[in-house]
Amino acid sequence: MKPKIFIDGEHGTTGLQIRTRLAGRTDLEILSIPEEERRNKDLRADLLRSADIAILCLPDDASREAVILLEGHATRIIDTSTAHRTHSNWVYGFAELEALQAQRIREARLVANPGCYPTGAISLIRPLRDAGLMGGDYPVTVNAVSGYTGGGKQMIAQMEEVNHPEHMKENNFLYGLTLKHKHQPEMQVYGKLDQAPIFAPSVGRFPQGMIVQVPVYLDLLKGKPTLADVHKELTAHYSGQKIVRVVPLEESAALARVDAEMLADTDGMNLYVFGTEGGKQVNLVAVLDNLGKGASGAAVQNMNLMLGLS
Ligand SMILES: NC(=O)C1=CN([C@@H]2O[C@H](COP(=O)(O)OP(=O)(O)OC[C@H]3O[C@@H](n4cnc5c(N)ncnc54)[C@H](OP(=O)(O)O)[C@@H]3O)[C@@H](O)[C@H]2O)C=CC1
Ligand SMILES: CC(=O)N[C@@H](CCC(=O)OP(=O)(O)O)C(=O)O
Structure with a gap:
């Protein structure tokens, strides 16, 4: 089965760039929300909970809310916002930070993408x-x-x-x-x-x-x-x-x-x-x-690490 990826905020600047990067990927199943439904909380909750990895491309408050929607669910999360970057439960998603960081990202459930x-x-x-x-x-x-x-x-x-x-x-x-x-x-x-x-x-x-x-x-x-x-x-x-x-x-x-x-x-x-x-x-x-190594490119790099692809 292909890993299911949901980009919450896929119609925003960072989300769109991630979508573009994933467009040609046949190894992934991309779960998508119509643009007009992007703030439909129930639909987002369903998609978040159905995903293997959710990539949050939302303002900080909305990211925190999405994480709450995922409490008790197995979905792994990459958060591109500032909300969790210094939180001790989250792995900082800068793979080149030090020797062990890429491995920490591979194993993590919660990854905070750097600013x-x-x-x-x-x-x-x-x-x-x-x-x-x-x-x-x-x-x-x-x-x-x-x-x-x-x-x-x-x-x-x-x-x-x-x-x-x-x-x-x-x-x-x-x-x-x-x-x-x-x-x-x-x-x-x-x-x-x-x-x-x-x-x-x-x-x-x-x-x-x-x-x-x-x-x-x-x-x-x-x-x-x-x-x-x-x-x-x-x-x-x-x-x-x-x-x-x-x-x-x-x-x-x-x-x-x-x-x-x-x-x-x-x-x-x-x-x-x-x-x-x-x-x-x-x-x-x-x-x-x-929007490359500064956001969307790094999010895709982290997703690949979490999927064991690099
Ligand atoms: N742009 C950049 O270079 C970088 C951005 N980031 C981070 O990425 C995140 C997204 O930023 P960016 O893409 O620039 O922002 P945008 O404003 O371009 O996109 C945000 C998207 O999230 C949607 N959204 C906002 N609130 C909610 C909500 N409550 N529920 C569902 N969807 C919502 C917006 O919809 P709507 O159009 O209705 O507002 C929009 O589609 C931020 O946390 C930012 O800090 C990180 C590094 C660099
Ligand atoms: C030019 C500009 O306005 N840049 C944003 C930072 C980029 C961003 O929103 O990203 P992070 O998620 O990395 O915080 C700012 O200074 O607030």
Whole structure:
């Protein structure tokens, strides 16, 4: 029997992208809800309970409600929302986090898909923490730009429809100005940091793509490593991984610019160490598609792991 997959929120931004990724899969049975019934709780409950794996692509409150609907049922869950990412009963769905993480995902019933910005930030911070180069007390800052699909259907309409009552006319804007963002807790927990990073997100007038930057003072790291030492740790951490690529130093040294859309429509993530050998600072940079490795691509990767397919 083919595994049954239900994407709750399949008509939203993340859900649609997962559906597209699964469209050609003959090894799965996709349970689907008509768009006009997407908020029909009874029908959703039936589909959630009939599925082997439910992928929740809903706002946080609706995700929590779906999990309650599944209490006492065997359906395994991948939640793409922020609701359960730091919850101890849930496995964090970043397969490359550390050596055992992919196996934890394979065995889990409850998997919390990471946030798009945290995927970039944690991918840069965690290897340095685990290698002992970065102390938990390091004052981490995270600066980022995302494509506007990161704001879901509402922001897409605000950016694209000039007659929208809350039309956004800016080409690039900073937000999260209170320095309180829903992604900080998971960056702190899975970055193993003593305090939440200062997080400065922004949005650009392009649909998909993302740059996440973590600038670092080398003198504040343990043993005062060089740029090459930092690059070596990242390379070792992701050795053998297919989705996360640590870009060789010669290749990054030849770049004059980094394009936020470079990996749009892909599920990969590139990590760079920028700076000058012998210098005292490096800029650690992750480039990904907010809807690829940042959301839908990661959800499909986790689903495949849970099905024992990778
Ligand atoms: N967009 C991105 O880049 C990323 C998104 N995520 C997460 O994915 C989740 C979905 O986000 P996104 O796809 O962007 O959002 P969208 O607003 O584009 O889609 C959400 C979908 O959920 C439906 N929905 C809302 N409330 C309910 C409810 N109570 N019952 C059933 N369906 C409901 C919406 O229907 P309706 O049209 O009626 O509102 C819509 O179809 C969020 O938790 C988000 O944080 C994670 C990483 C990145
Ligand atoms: C551009 C934009 O608005 N981005 C969203 C984050 C993306 C998202 O909703 O995803 P998560 O589920 O990963 O939280 C935000 O800052 O709230």
